[in-house]
Amino acid sequence: MPGLTGKDTVLTDYANKLAVLDAPKGRSLTQDALRRLSKNKAAVVSIGIVVLIILVAFIGPFFVPWGYSEVDWTSIRKPPDFDKGHYFGTDQNGRDMLARVLQGTQMSLIVAAVATVVSVTIGVIYGAVSGYFGGRVDALMMRFVDVMYALPYILFVIILVVMFGRNPVLLFVGIGAIEWLTMARIVRGQTLSIKEKEFIEAARASGAKPFAIIMRHIVPNLSGPVVIYATLTIPEIIIAESFLSYLGLGVQEPQTSLGTLISAGAPVAEVLPWMLLGPAVVLVTLLLCLTYIGDGLRDALDPKDR
């Protein structure tokens, strides 16, 4: 029995009118940040290059005529040769350098991704719990972070890798398990200020459990600093992985990573320069772009610095 008074028709009309009218659109903070980021030319170009590197590293191997562990007995230690399809030359074992560089880039990217996820997960949860509970729990948890900071980082990774074997998964986890400290500190600091806000009080008043408050209300509000710091962590992890591989403690043959390739190329760079050039250029480009993206994100998400 639609409205005896005709109130419903009036309201429906009004609602329809509103729906058709262009309501002024609000801009969210994320949109603001994206707009600022898109104005930063260095960051935009860097994002493009990184996406390109990722695509080429994962799709490229299907189009390269040689496999990364395939030996071409007819061309060993040969410079780039386009007729045979060795666009980057071959190494001492006659393996195609382009295929190896692609595989190495893939491995370095995977290491970086997994280790970053591990370190962000541990760091965010640890920092948020420590900051939210405060008091003695906080003091104790942060004291532990201080202790971990005092451990010489690279020695610790070397110990982990040596003790637990040359398993790539452990390599990822080991690197990630050490990179979370700074993340935990940043997150704790942010949490300390967020937990005093009214919406947390409201959540607590409505009976939410501490864990739910942390996961639902605090963690989503940390995304800005977490994204910035995670972006800046990726290059550090790639360097750490390359360094371990350089020492011979990382990824094992026939698999390879950018660090392994550079460590193989460096001693022979005088006679076989193409063995160092390919991986070195990819590594430096990748690190440079990631650093620019990190800086750009920081400027975009944290406008008070500008």
Added chain:
Amino acid sequence: MLAYAFRRVLSAIPIALIAVTVCFFILRLAPGGPFDGERALPPTVLANLRAHYSLDQPLIMQYFIYVGRLLQGDLGPSMVIDGFRVADLIRIGFPFTLTLALYAFVIATAIGIVAGMLSAVYQNKWPDYVMVLVVMIGVVIPNFLNAALLQLVFGVHLGWLPAGGWVSGSVAHLVLPVTVLAWPHAARISRLMRGSMIEVLGSNYVRTARAKGLGERLVLARHAIKPALLPVVSYLGPGLSYLLTGSLAVEQIFGLPGIGKYFVTAALNRDYGIVLGTTILYMFIILALNLIVDLVYAWLDPKVRYR
């Protein structure tokens, strides 16, 4: 100030103890041991070896024995090389590692501070752009790649400097390693210095100093530098510990006789004694550095003292 220093020293002691404990148990709980050779040892020999290094005791007893020795200043024996102690390793390798790291530290800090300051004063003019570029190279190129490139250019092609190795007392052999080690450190410091200097130069008291007619040099020297140094000072401690651990890599690359080479070999051989001793030594150094940094910080910024 004295009371603050005292409190700070006291609070470092439990951290050191916990860190020793963490190191000890991580190493011991990991699978594999120093006597897992290619060929299995006869059981009696193995038992004797284990008894000699107290490895047959319960883990918790081993821990107390170790800490007891540590308190007497004994970092323990090597478990692979007979008669070789961590103390010997430190006597042989540490002076060199320390020298290398200190050279890099002093040079990099000086260059970093000056470069950061110039960069801030000439913000967005060509000296700034040049500086930012050099800094970016330092941040982005990992030390082993940088080392390889410098060796190739200056060691092999130009032949100006030895590409590696060590002749006692030769400065030329130190130039490339110190450069490789110092570059990223200088880069980070100049980044910090540039950022904080720009902030300070925009602050009210600098405007006041300029308004009362001080020359630009005096403004910088008397008002801007000290507060701008704060973030740099707080980085120096971690920075020096990065240099000390980073020198492990540089020693390895240039074939220099520091601790680095021994450490990697010891880790590969599961030589608990050497690995644990070296790690604990580095940890004490890092803790001591952090302590010094905190004290310097308190001296520069009175707010910290009264927390």
